[in-house]
Amino acid sequence: MALSASSSAQQARQALADRLAELCRDAGLTGSDLAERCGWSRSKSSRIMNARTPPSAADIRAWCKACDAVEQTADLIASLRTAEGMWVGWRRMERDGLKRAQQARLPLYQRTRRFRAYSSWLVPGMIQTQPYTTAALRAIQKRRGLAVDDVAEAVAARMERQRVLYEGNRRFAFLVEESVLRNGLGGAEVMTGQLAHLASVASLPHVSMGIVPMAADRERWPAEGFWLYDASQVNVELISGYLTITQPGEIAMYAEAFAELASLAVYGASARRLITAAADALG
Incomplete structure (x- = not known):
């Protein structure tokens, strides 16, 4: 352990x-x-x-x-x-391939009504396009040297999980660092499609899409990516593994961090301008 x-x-x-x-x-x-x-x-x-x-x-x-x-x-x-x-190293979690790891989280998503997600690395999985997810999981499969190549099946599992974004009485708040819009994952064509999808998702009435602009004088620095599921659980994706947090005091700390980062973010037309600028930079 x-x-x-x-x-x-x-x-x-x-x-x-x-x-x-x-x-x-x-x-x-x-x-x-x-x-x-x-x-x-x-x-x-x-x-x-x-x-x-x-x-x-x-x-x-x-x-x-x-x-x-x-x-x-x-x-x-x-x-x-x-x-x-509560703490699972990636090697252990993905020893049987990527598909099972994607499927294992589905029940948690189905029972959650309020989602809050912050990412400083990638677009959150719930709002990824299929080509973006394919590029991300293919990179993970190669970087970690996974013997099982089930990327296509894992992508399908993540796309199936995204159904909760459109079903039931749920609320979603997504925060991403501006650098996520410009990381170039999958190449220009993949990123162009992903950025267009972000703009589309941001227009949904039950979705809040915030982008934390790059700034020289910000007081709250970027953090590791994390998800808040209602007020009952936090999952954190670290370089070494996957952390599950259920202690109320710790959950409150992540909720506070989310609120601080959300206060730095821009929304609506300002967020769309950042998305458009990132798309324009792709040429």
Whole structure:
């Protein structure tokens, strides 16, 4: 289980460690007793109980057996998987290809009613054109050296997910840095089509499209890309992996960052002028 800076992930690890320590106490065992029963070093039991080392599923099975609590094994392993899922490295997430990673997020999109997305790298996936998505996912497939080439299937899954933009009573707020309009992903033809699509999406009554202009004197610098789903979850895409945040305090921090960035953005006719300028620069 990779460590991350997120207190959501850390608290999930700590909660699992506390439950394991409680099992040990309820069984009348010390950490040394448990280590002896499991055939481990004493330090391993201590590291697990203090959340310094995450247990494996096999460790949890051995722990529950040593504590005569085999009936709790499945529940504790489920807690382990939840904690692991809060931070997922790209290699692990995409080991079976890109399609599954795209499909896995669909239920979250379907149950969300208020979306807020900020991106400093790419156009958010929900408002990408098919050629832009193809270029983005093809670049990921090559850069990460993925053995499975399912880019076409992954693109189709993302296009299917975009249906939520037009269905149900949902609201969307998108913020992108002006540099996103000029990153040249996929070449001039792809970018021209993508910029036209942004202008079209911005006209939808349930969509807010903000562009943060490039400026020499801005006080709030660009951040990593993130999505806010209602007020219940944040997902952050980092270079190394995918972070899921569920702690209310952390969610509030991202909501505050979104509001600050939104205050720097331009909308409506001003946003369209930036889109047009970026399109004109493509020639």
